[in-house]
Amino acid sequence: MNKKMQLLSRRNFVSGIGATALAAPSIVNAQALDGVTRNVAAFRPHQxxxxxxxxxxxxxxxxxxxxxxxxxxxxxxxxxxxxxxxxxxxxxxxxxxxxxxxxxxxxxxxxxxxxxxxxxxxxxxxxxxxxxxxxxxxxxxxxxxxxxxxxxxxxxxxxxxxxxxxxxxxxxxxxxxxxxxxxxxxxxx
Structure with missing residues (x-):
């Protein structure tokens, strides 16, 4: 695969992840249901x-x-x-x-x-x-x-x-x- 095709493939992959995250934000923010803690930012700003x-x-x-x-x-x-x-x-x-x-x-x-x-x-x-x-x-x-x-x-x-x-x-x-x-x-x- 040439460089241009690799770049396009990476862009498609990344944009696909972004679209999935927008469509299903609970997937991005969810903790694992199986008891394993995922690396999800816990910071919520305070007033x-x-x-x-x-x-x-x-x-x-x-x-x-x-x-x-x-x-x-x-x-x-x-x-x-x-x-x-x-x-x-x-x-x-x-x-x-x-x-x-x-x-x-x-x-x-x-x-x-x-x-x-x-x-x-x-x-x-x-x-x-x-x-x-x-x-x-x-x-x-x-x-x-x-x-x-x-x-x-x-x-x-x-x-x-x-x-x-x-x-x-x-x-x-x-x-x-x-x-x-x-x-x-x-x-x-």
């Missing part, structure tokens, strides 16, 4: 008004189920970011908090419970060290030990992989960091 009375200085809404962060600035602009979330429910803290501090190249030390689970971990890792799990920037929350931060390990994004924090790609936490003043409202759900 900030369903969670907060005012937008104030801004809002960070982290959905641990869909593994996405929605960020509204004080002027109402909203952006979304894929995240990593805590490994298990016992490491997950849900509810309302706020940003109380911001650091570029934050240092990191494991919490006492992390050291209990992983006694071989170092007591402290300097900011900028490629082993530092906080990545390039961190937003410190009013809950002790909880952060929204970057990560050096990009494989973690979109997965249950943290010890309680919400992680973003370094490039994206840098953007969120620059647009998030101290006092920004936060909710983890």
């Amino acid at each position: 900030w008004q369903d969670h907060f009375e005012t937008i104030g200085k801004g809002i960070l809404l982290a959905d641990t189920g869909s593994r996405f962060l929605q960020h509204w600035t004080a002027d109402g602009e909203m952006r979304t970011y894929p995240t990593s979330v805590p490994l298990s429910e016992d490491l997950t803290r849900l509810g309302y908090t706020e940003v109380i501090d911001k650091k570029v190249a934050p240092g990191w030390g494991p919490t006492p419970s992390m050291l209990e689970r992983n006694p071989d971990w170092p007591a402290y890792i300097q900011g900028g060290d490629p082993r530092n799990p906080l990545g390039s920037h961190a937003l410190y929350l009013s809950w002790q030990y909880y952060r929204i931060h970057g990560t050096q390990d990009t494989r973690k994004i979109g997965r249950k992989s943290s010890n309680g924090c919400i992680g973003l790609f370094n490039e994206q936490i840098e953007e969120v960091f620059g647009r998030t003043p101290i006092g920004t409202q936060v909710k983890l759900l």
Whole structure:
């Protein structure tokens, strides 16, 4: 088959898939009936008004189920970011908090419970060290030990992989960091 015929065949195939998806959207969005979970995006955007009375200085809404962060600035602009979330429910803290501090190249030390689970971990890792799990920037929350931060390990994004924090790609936490003043409202759900 020549290149032109292959291209046409691919186009016909792709357009056929698109037509099927339009005609039967339940096929595209359906989970498997046989109990096997398919790779279907679980993200459904939230409205900030369903969670907060005012937008104030801004809002960070982290959905641990869909593994996405929605960020509204004080002027109402909203952006979304894929995240990593805590490994298990016992490491997950849900509810309302706020940003109380911001650091570029934050240092990191494991919490006492992390050291209990992983006694071989170092007591402290300097900011900028490629082993530092906080990545390039961190937003410190009013809950002790909880952060929204970057990560050096990009494989973690979109997965249950943290010890309680919400992680973003370094490039994206840098953007969120620059647009998030101290006092920004936060909710983890």
